[in-house]
Amino acid sequence: MITAGVIGWPIAHSRSPLIHRFWLEALGINGDYARFAVRPETLEEAIRALPALGIRGVNVTVPHKIRIMPFLDHVEPVAAGIGAVNTVVAEPDGRLVGTNTDMAGFMAPLAGKAPETALVIGAGGAARAILMGLKGAGVRHVTVMNRSVGKARALIDDLGISGAAVPPAEAAPPADLLVNASSLGMTGQPPLRLDLSALPDSAIVYDIVYAPLETELLASARARGLAVIDGLEMLVGQAAVAFERFYGAPAPRDRDAALRARLAGPQAG
Structure with missing residues (x-):
């Protein structure tokens, strides 16, 4: 199983798990995506533990997007130019690579x-x-x-x-x-x-x-x-880029209408 997730503080509000799980189910990929509540003072420990925990990568939300950069092995040019990372991929060799899909x-x-x-x-x-x-x-x-x-x-x-x-x-x-x-x-x-x-x-x-x-x-x-x-536009757009990095397959954007309906529903979370 391929596991990825999202880190932030707070993180309970994040709808990223619903998005990625929707796409995983649509594509029949054996994977999961979870929320990880990471306090700012434990950020370095948490991010460096990803390879050992077998986690393919994480999206990064407030307040970690800038603070996380010194703890990575490589920051891709798009993220370096922006000066913030919102996606970290744990490469097979254990390197932590930061990028930015927000833009x-x-x-x-x-x-x-x-x-x-x-x-x-x-x-x-x-x-x-x-x-x-x-x-x-x-x-x-x-x-x-x-x-x-x-x-x-x-x-x-x-x-x-x-x-x-x-x-x-x-x-x-x-x-x-x-x-x-x-x-x-x-x-x-x-x-x-x-x-x-x-x-x-x-x-x-x-x-x-x-x-x-x-x-x-x-x-x-x-x-x-x-x-x-509204915020779902950016959320889904940036998630699609990260999804392909985590799971090796393009997100099924032809299912956006169904995904949006699920995200906007009372059980979204």
């Missing part, structure tokens, strides 16, 4: 759309991947809103993006694309409440939080008649 997963539902300006809320590992994707897509100016303005400014400078760093505010500045790349609005976390009146009618609001699926931010955007993208 590909985030950008997939934006294909064919060309926002020129963006507001990104948050400055953590997911925000780094998102900003790199937006830079590659030709977004000309990004505003990063974060509690630590210094951290946001350092992120913008580190990635070589034209942008501004601002503290949290009650209202969003004008932007073609608004992205919540923070944990605000997640179950158990404070809500993200923003006045969206300054956004143009053509703006897109994209919330990477998926628990709950309909966040307060998305509800506000829908009420304004704005286009929205």
Whole structure:
């Protein structure tokens, strides 16, 4: 049996097991995918134990995406460029290889759309991947809103993006694309409440939080008649790239409608 999983703190909310198990069942692969609650202070011990435990790899979620990098034997260029790892593969020789599938997963539902300006809320590992994707897509100016303005400014400078760093505010500045790349609005976390009146009618609001699926931010955007993208889009997209690395077979994306229905159902978890 091929075993993989996801590590984070907290981790009980993760729907990644449902996604990977759905694909494993669809393809008839003898495998499993589990949640592993890993405290920040035990991260090195946990990740170095993967080969000995026979675990093929793990997805990495908050708060470990940046902290995990020094504990890996190799970081692939995409993850090095972003400065964060969201997937670790334990190679047959025992090496731990880090990569990042967040950028590909985030950008997939934006294909064919060309926002020129963006507001990104948050400055953590997911925000780094998102900003790199937006830079590659030709977004000309990004505003990063974060509690630590210094951290946001350092992120913008580190990635070589034209942008501004601002503290949290009650209202969003004008932007073609608004992205919540923070944990605000997640179950158990404070809500993200923003006045969206300054956004143009053509703006897109994209919330990477998926628990709950309909966040307060998305509800506000829908009420304004704005286009929205929910967290399942990025979650499924990044998971598909990781799935192939873990199990050696492409994810059956032709089953996305059934998977999404299961993820959005009352028993999703």
